Amino acid sequence: MSRAGVTGSAPTGSAPTGAALTGAGLTGAGGPDGELLGRVFLTRVLEPGDGTAGRWVREWGVGEMVRRLRGGGTAPAGVSGQRWAGLLARARQAEPERDLEVARAAGARFVCPGDAEWPGQLDGLGDGRPLGLWVRGRAGLRMWALRSVAVVGARACTEYGAHMAVTLAAGLAERGWVVVSGGAYGIDGAAHRGALGAGGATVAVLACGVDRPYPRGHTQLINRIAEQGLVVGELPPGDHPTPSRFIVRNRVIAALTRGTVVVEAALRSGSLVTARAAQRLGRHTMGVPGPATSAQSAGVHELLRGEATLVTDAAEVVELVGDMGDLAPVRRGPVLPRDLLAPGARQVLAALPGRECATAREIARGVPTTEDDAIARLYELGALGYVERHGDGWKLTRQAMTSVRGGRDVC
C-alpha cells in the first residue's frame, strides 16, 4: 500500500502516516486510511475553524460526513439550504487523491487526529480543531510542539520589535525550544530568522496551502524553514489565504505551543487574537514591553494590563513555559524507552559523545546524515528528554547518560 505525502525521510518517533490512494476509499466505511482520505476531502470542503462543521464530524463521523457531502442530499436540520449548497458545490470539486499527490510532490504529508504525529494539544480547540494538518519538513510535529513557544507580532514592526523578535527566538532556540510563528512579514519573519540563525528549530503555521508560500516575498524563508524546520497549515495544496483565514490560523499557533509571546502589536492587531486564544486555552500569554509612546506596542501593553506576563528575554520566557509540570518531560529525563525511538533518532543519539558537547554538524558527520536532519532529530530527542542544547552544542542529559550507562531507560 502506498503512503501518501511521506517525504524521503519519515518523521522520527511517529507511527505510519499517510493515506491509501487506492483501496479503502472515500465511499468505504472507513478504516484508518479511509479516515485520512476523508479528512483530506473535508479540508477542501470546510473552512478551517468552522465549529459547526466540526460538530458534525464529531457526531456523524468522517465517513458519514463524506457520504452526505458526496451524496448531494438535502441540508441537515438547522442548516440553511444556501450554506449546504455551498458545501456541496465545493464537495463536487474536491479531489482528495489529487491533493495528496500534489502535496507529496511538494514534500508535504497529511497528519490527522489519531496519527502518532498528531499534536494532542490541538484537541483543546474542541470542534474548532483542525481536520488535519499538512506538514512540510523532516521533524516530527508532535515531538517538536511539546517544547515550543509562539513568537508573534505586527507585520509593520519597528526596528526595535524586529531586534527583540530575533534575539528572543535565537535565545529560545539556544535553550532547545522550538519557535512557532506565522511566516508573515515583520515580527513573524524576524522570529523565524532568529531561530534559524541560531541553528535552531522553527515551525511556520501558514494560512494557505503549504506548497504555496505566502507572502511571496518570504518564499525563500519559508522554503528554508521547510528544510531546517516545519511548515504547517490546515488548507489543502494551492489554497490561498484570506483575512479570515489569517485570524483562524492564529488559534492553531496558540494551541500548538506552551505559550505565546507577542513582541509588538498595535491595538486591534491580529497577534492579539493569538494571545487571547492562548489565554482561553490556558496557555501562558506573554508580552514584550516597548515605549509607551509607540503605537506598535500599544496592543502589547493592553495585554500586559490584563493577564499576560511581561518578558524581556528568552530566559524569562523559558522560566514561565518550562514550569508546566507534566508537560515538561525534558526536565526529568527521557520519557520514551530508547528502543521505541525511530531509527534516525537512535542513530543521532548514538553519535553523541559521552559527556562532551558536540555541534549539530559534528553529530551529523558521525551518523552520517545532513545537518538539517540532525537538527530535526536533536530537537525531537530534546523534547523526549535525551539531549540538551548548550549554546551551539548538544549533549546528553544526565538522566540519558545514566540510562545509557545503566543499559536501562528511564520511563
Added chain:
Amino acid sequence: MSRAGVTGSAPTGSAPTGAALTGAGLTGAGGPDGELLGRVFLTRVLEPGDGTAGRWVREWGVGEMVRRLRGGGTAPAGVSGQRWAGLLARARQAEPERDLEVARAAGARFVCPGDAEWPGQLDGLGDGRPLGLWVRGRAGLRMWALRSVAVVGARACTEYGAHMAVTLAAGLAERGWVVVSGGAYGIDGAAHRGALGAGGATVAVLACGVDRPYPRGHTQLINRIAEQGLVVGELPPGDHPTPSRFIVRNRVIAALTRGTVVVEAALRSGSLVTARAAQRLGRHTMGVPGPATSAQSAGVHELLRGEATLVTDAAEVVELVGDMGDLAPVRRGPVLPRDLLAPGARQVLAALPGRECATAREIARGVPTTEDDAIARLYELGALGYVERHGDGWKLTRQAMTSVRGGRDVC
C-alpha cells in the same frame, strides 16, 4: 501666643498649626504647643524612620522622651550605651525654638500628628511615621495628599523617560491630581515640571531641610514648587541629605500618596524602594514600560513582572487610583460643610462662576488673590469635592452646585 512657622497665608482647611516659642516649653508637661516643640526638638535628635525611637515616642510620650534626652541619664534597658550617648550629644546641640525661627524665616511651618493639616495616611508607617513634617507653601498638605500620586524614577533617565514623566504629570495635574516626587534630577524633576507647566499642584518631599534645596541645581525649581505647590521634609532646617536619608525619605512619598508610578528605574534603583514601600502600605504600584533593551527600564520591568500595574498615560493612572472607594470623596461631592472652609477657600469658591469653567487666573482676579494662591485653594476644594478641573479651567462639581443652589451643604 505667637505662632511659629505660619507663613503669611495660613493653610486652608487646617486648624491652628505652629508652636509656642514661649509659654508651655520643652520641660513642661506638654499640651499641644509643648508637644509640637518637643517634636521639633526630636527631629533634630532622631534620624527619620528610626522605628525603635518611634516606639519610645509611642510608649513614653513626647514629653517623657524629651525629658530623658534632655536629662542626660543612662540608656534605657536594651539600648546600647554608645547609641544613647550619640542621641544625648545631639540633644545637647538641639535648639528647637531657633529651628522654628529659621524655618519661619524660610517660609516653613511644622506640621505634626494631631494637627488638622497632618495627613493621616502617614500613620500607616507605624513607628516609622515621621515625627512631624516641615512644610513650605500655602496649600494644606492634608487636603492635597488626599488626591495625590507619586511619580518617581531614575536620576540618570533617558529622554524617553523624561518625556513620559512630564506628560504623565501634566495629565495628572489636568485631571485635578497632585503630583508628588522627590525633587531630584531626572524623572523627579521632569514630573514636578510637568505638573507646574500644566498649572497644576505638585509636592516635593526632600531628604534635607526644606530651607536648603537639594540638589543645588534644582534650587530654582524647588523654590518655584514652594510658590505654586508644597515643599516638604522630615529634617530640620539646614540639615543635609545622606544616602540613607534618601532611602527613608521614599517611604514618606509612598505613604502620602494613593499610588506610586515608577517611570524609569535601573535594577536596584532607589525608586524601587518607593514602589515596594507603596506595595507594603497597600497603595497602588504602577510602572511605565520602556524598551526591553533599556537598562533604565529594567527595574520597572522587574516591578511589572510582580504586582505592579503597567500604565502608559495619566488616564490609566487615574482609573486605578481614583477607584479607592471611601478615599475618593471628590467623586461623590463635598465632604466638608462650606462654613467649615477656611476663609481663603470660601472666597475662591465664591469667585467661581455658576456653571462655567474659569481659569485659575480669572478666579484669582475675582477674589482677588495671586494665581498661585488660587491654585492652592482650588486643589484643596478639589480634594473636598467642591470643584473639578477640566483642561485649563475649573468649575463647580454638580454636587457643589446643588448644595450652593439649595443653600445647604452635602456632608
